[in-house]
Amino acid sequence: xxxxxxxxxxxxxxxxxxxxxxxxxxxxxxxxxxxxxxxxxxxxxxxxxxxxxxxxxxxxxxxxxxxxxxxxxxxxxxxxxxxxxxxxxxxxxxxxxxxxxxxxxxxxxxxxx
Amino acid sequence: xxxxxxxxxxxxxxxxxxxxxxxxxxxxxxxxxxxxxxxxxxxxxxxxxxxxxxxxxxxxxxxxxxxxxxxxxxxxxxxxxxxxxxxxxxxxxxxxxxxxxxxxxxxxxxx
Numbered sequence: 001x002x003x004x005x006x007x008x009x010x011x012x013x014x015x016x017x018x019x020x021x022x023x024x025x026x027x028x029x030x031x032x033x034x035x036x037x038x039x040x041x042x043x044x045x046x047x048x049x050x051x052x053x054x055x056x057x058x059x060x061x062x063x064x065x066x067x068x069x070x071x072x073x074x075x076x077x078x079x080x081x082x083x084x085x086x087x088x089x090x091x092x093x094x095x096x097x098x099x100x101x102x103x104x105x106x107x108x109x110x111x112x113x
Numbered sequence: 114x115x116x117x118x119x120x121x122x123x124x125x126x127x128x129x130x131x132x133x134x135x136x137x138x139x140x141x142x143x144x145x146x147x148x149x150x151x152x153x154x155x156x157x158x159x160x161x162x163x164x165x166x167x168x169x170x171x172x173x174x175x176x177x178x179x180x181x182x183x184x185x186x187x188x189x190x191x192x193x194x195x196x197x198x199x200x201x202x203x204x205x206x207x208x209x210x211x212x213x214x215x216x217x218x219x220x221x222x223x224x
Contacts, residue, residue: 004156033211039187043157044119044201058211089155092212102212104149104156 002027006091006105008050013081013112021076021108023091030096032074034066040042049074115140118204119215119216122190126193126222134188136203144205146179146186193222
């Protein structure tokens with residue numbers, strides 16, 4: 001089954017404790033990205049990657065890191081989480097570019113206390 | 114810059130009512146336009162899309178027409194069901210970097 005898998009689905013952590021949210025896709029897509037969803041703001045792009053070892057900032061990259069060492073994986077790293085990073089996070093993948101359908105993971109609800 | 118504006122929700126309807134969710138956009142050139150749907154507890158999934166002016170996207174009884182003259186891509190359905198209750202996102206892209214989303218419109222359908 002074609003899918004994008006994120007883990008964990010839910011996470012509560014404390015300020016400053018490094019964490020990683022994993023994202024994996026099994027569709028051999030070149031393009032992957034991370035979004036955060038906040039009430040009244042819709043989805044905003046954090047980082048994206050056009051291919052292995054190629055990453056770039058989206059609209060709200062501050063406080064986040066990503067890596068793309070393999071085509072299928074695109075982890076999101078919060079080196080020192082803060083309460084304003086409490087949000088619902090989505091990973092997405094698509095064939096090159098986004099003029100085609102983007103496939104989304106089920107989301108990770110992160111709470112930073 | 115490029116942006117998408119959606120009507121605020123929630124939209125509350127009775128089953129079998131007619132649905133319209135308005136979406137307008139600002140973009141240079143000719144963007145591709147999308148509607149994504151998010152069911153409770155799930156990620157977004159593509160509902161329909163249109164890639165050029167006057168195209169009509171349709172799926173599951175929903176449809177939307179790409180209107181360049183009014184820069185709009187309104188979502189419509191003739192008869193909604195309880196199972197259509199979800200959050201609907203209008204989005205655009207002009208290239209290969211990102212989708213730009215509206216803020217989402219929550220639809221609640223009651224029996």
